[in-house]
Amino acid sequence: xxxxxxxxxxxxxxxxxxxxxxxxxxxxxxxxxxxxxxxxxxxxxxxxxxxxxxxxxxxxxxxxxxxxxxxxxxxxxxxxxxxxxxxxxxxxxxxxxxxxxxxxxxxxxxxxxxxxxxxxxxxxxxxxxxxxxxxxxxxxxxxxxxxxxxxxxxxxxxxxxxxxxxxxxxxxxxxxxxxxxxxxxxxxxxxxxxxxxxxxxxxxxxxxxxxxxxxxxxxxxxxxxxxxxxxxxxxxxxxxxxxxxxxxxxxxxxxxxxxxxxxxxxxxxxxxxxxxxxxxxxxxxxxxx
Amino acid sequence: xxxxxxxxxxxxxxxxxxxxxxxxxxxxxxxxxxxxxxxxxxxxxxxxxxxxxxxxxxxxxxxxxxxxxxxxxxxxxxxxxxxxxxxxxxxxxxxxxxxxxxxxxxxxxxxxxxxxxxxxxxxxxxxxxxxxxxxxxxxxxxxxxxxxxxxxxxxxxxxxxxxxxxxxxxxxxxxxxxxxxxxxxxxxxxxxxxxxxxxxxxxxxxxxxxxxxxxxxxxxxxxxxxxxxxxxxxxxxxxxxxxxxxxxxxxxxxxxxxxxxxxxxxxxxxxxxxxxxxxxxxxxxxxxx
Numbered sequence: 001x002x003x004x005x006x007x008x009x010x011x012x013x014x015x016x017x018x019x020x021x022x023x024x025x026x027x028x029x030x031x032x033x034x035x036x037x038x039x040x041x042x043x044x045x046x047x048x049x050x051x052x053x054x055x056x057x058x059x060x061x062x063x064x065x066x067x068x069x070x071x072x073x074x075x076x077x078x079x080x081x082x083x084x085x086x087x088x089x090x091x092x093x094x095x096x097x098x099x100x101x102x103x104x105x106x107x108x109x110x111x112x113x114x115x116x117x118x119x120x121x122x123x124x125x126x127x128x129x130x131x132x133x134x135x136x137x138x139x140x141x142x143x144x145x146x147x148x149x150x151x152x153x154x155x156x157x158x159x160x161x162x163x164x165x166x167x168x169x170x171x172x173x174x175x176x177x178x179x180x181x182x183x184x185x186x187x188x189x190x191x192x193x194x195x196x197x198x199x200x201x202x203x204x205x206x207x208x209x210x211x212x213x214x215x216x217x218x219x220x221x222x223x224x225x226x227x228x229x230x231x232x233x234x235x236x237x238x239x240x241x242x243x244x245x246x247x248x249x250x251x252x253x254x255x256x257x258x259x260x261x262x263x264x265x266x267x268x269x270x271x272x273x274x275x276x277x278x279x280x281x282x283x284x285x286x287x288x289x
Numbered sequence: 290x291x292x293x294x295x296x297x298x299x300x301x302x303x304x305x306x307x308x309x310x311x312x313x314x315x316x317x318x319x320x321x322x323x324x325x326x327x328x329x330x331x332x333x334x335x336x337x338x339x340x341x342x343x344x345x346x347x348x349x350x351x352x353x354x355x356x357x358x359x360x361x362x363x364x365x366x367x368x369x370x371x372x373x374x375x376x377x378x379x380x381x382x383x384x385x386x387x388x389x390x391x392x393x394x395x396x397x398x399x400x401x402x403x404x405x406x407x408x409x410x411x412x413x414x415x416x417x418x419x420x421x422x423x424x425x426x427x428x429x430x431x432x433x434x435x436x437x438x439x440x441x442x443x444x445x446x447x448x449x450x451x452x453x454x455x456x457x458x459x460x461x462x463x464x465x466x467x468x469x470x471x472x473x474x475x476x477x478x479x480x481x482x483x484x485x486x487x488x489x490x491x492x493x494x495x496x497x498x499x500x501x502x503x504x505x506x507x508x509x510x511x512x513x514x515x516x517x518x519x520x521x522x523x524x525x526x527x528x529x530x531x532x533x534x535x536x537x538x539x540x541x542x543x544x545x546x547x548x549x550x551x552x553x554x555x556x557x558x559x560x561x562x563x564x565x566x567x568x569x570x571x572x573x574x575x576x577x578x
Binding site for chain 1: 302303304349351372373376381382383384385386387413414415416417418419420422423424476535
């Protein structure tokens with residue numbers, strides 16, 4: 001890197017409905033493969049994307065962030081036209097919102113401070129406004145905003161979210177949930193916003209599933225937080241469907257702290273993968289949303 | 290009507306993308322036929338819907354209103370369950386938001402005071418957020434909100450909108466545009482809201498097409514209003530695509546004025562259809578949006 005390559009930050013949006021998630025998988029239509037192939041066609045060289053949030057199949061994004069290193073000569077040739085040209089070959093369900101040249105110490109994955117997701121639910125008796133049926137869950141029973149708020153407050157903070165995560169050997173399930181709130185939009189749709197340093201696999205959808213059980217009155221408001229005492233996935237938690245979920249933003253520190261943040265996150269993460277017995281409970285590593 | 294039938298008001302929403310418009314057409318998938326067939330299945334009798342806004346192919350609705358007369362005995366049997374049961378057989382791209390029993394003098398079409406449409410346009414360099422690509426037009430050049438506002442103000446009021454309408458022999462093209470304004474949403478999308486007593490065919494899309502030419506700087510702000518002097522469709526006006534357009538609301542007077550309003554609108558409309566030479570220039574008749 002450096003002299004001959006240029007690091008690029010890519011801001012991406014996609015409708016997850018037609019994709020088997022972000023991550024490349026043989027024989028599947030994935031966001032990663034679709035974007036890498038479009039970029040490769042324009043740059044005329046292989047491109048590997050590193051992403052902030054590895055969204056699951058069916059999960060959407062309006063504020064996904066990735067980085068890639070390209071030959072400096074390609075960048076100098078394309079510069080301002082790369083986003084437009086790439087969008088010209090991408091299908092309409094994925095867009096490159098912006099391409100920015102960044103220093104080599106920008107890391108879309110390890111450099112992120114937090115990820116922010118939203119989850120949309122309609123509890124209207126008729127279901128979902130047809131125009132929003134692709135990114136909004138229809139819930140068949142009325143939901144109480146006050147109960148959702150009380151239950152959500154109990155989940156904010158640094159906790160072991162093992163009850164809400166698919167287990168990965170050697171990986172910590174400790175995460176810091178920085179914000180988790182619900183609002184009812186003017187059209188009646190309930191929107192949850194959840195921000196954490198990182199999420200383990202299917203964690204947002206597990207949290208939303210538990211909260212909906214409270215919102216409809218089936219579980220008491222203390223229930224979702226009470227599960228934080230568990231050291232393994234809670235069978236009683238129903239994971240909410242993917243199509244209500246959208247990655248809306250990824251936050252990074254100011255540029256002078258990029259290198260420090262990436263090194264810090266990597267230190268926490270790498271030993272856990274190599275030496276499973278050394279579980280570091282302070283800060284979560286980035287993982288699939 | 291009356292003793293043996295019950296008039297129902299139906300509030301409807303649909304994604305127009307999969308429909309050849311509201312009105313029944315042989316061999317086409319239309320909103321009217323889809324809804325009438327679903328209702329007929331539940332009521333076990335033919336149902337004929339009269340609608341406030343006969344939307345074109347590809348045009349959406351969140352606030353469409355229709356009425357139908359059903360046997361009073363059917364209504365007494367189904368009452369509170371009709372909307373839920375009908376939604377159970379309808380496809381997900383159309384929803385019955387509400388069914389309400391109304392007096393016979395409620396007329397979804399002739400009783401309406403005004404129709405309100407919105408048009409969504411993204412002028413972002415990357416196009417449209419993939420999640421909203423079904424109800425938002427991508428405009429390839431930047432649009433100026435101030436220019437859109439100035440040009441729109443010149444169209445408000447009662448005018449002959451012949452320049453913006455597909456000609457129908459004997460039908461007046463005089464309409465009262467009560468409100469026409471643009472705003473830029475926090476995500477950058479431009480949204481036009483236009484309310485009129487009624488619209489003639491493709492009028493909203495003609496107005497939006499002319500305004501976009503102003504917004505991008507290709508035409509002066511006075512241009513759209515200057516076309517109101519024309520007595521026939523203006524060839525220079527490009528009709529905006531249907532998928533950005535949504536019928537969001539229909540307004541009715543208070544119940545004690547329903548009969549009066551319907552009779553008034555019908556008086557204006559019926560002579561025009563039967564005696565083409567008698568054009569009544571006061572108030573527009575409801576017509577396709």
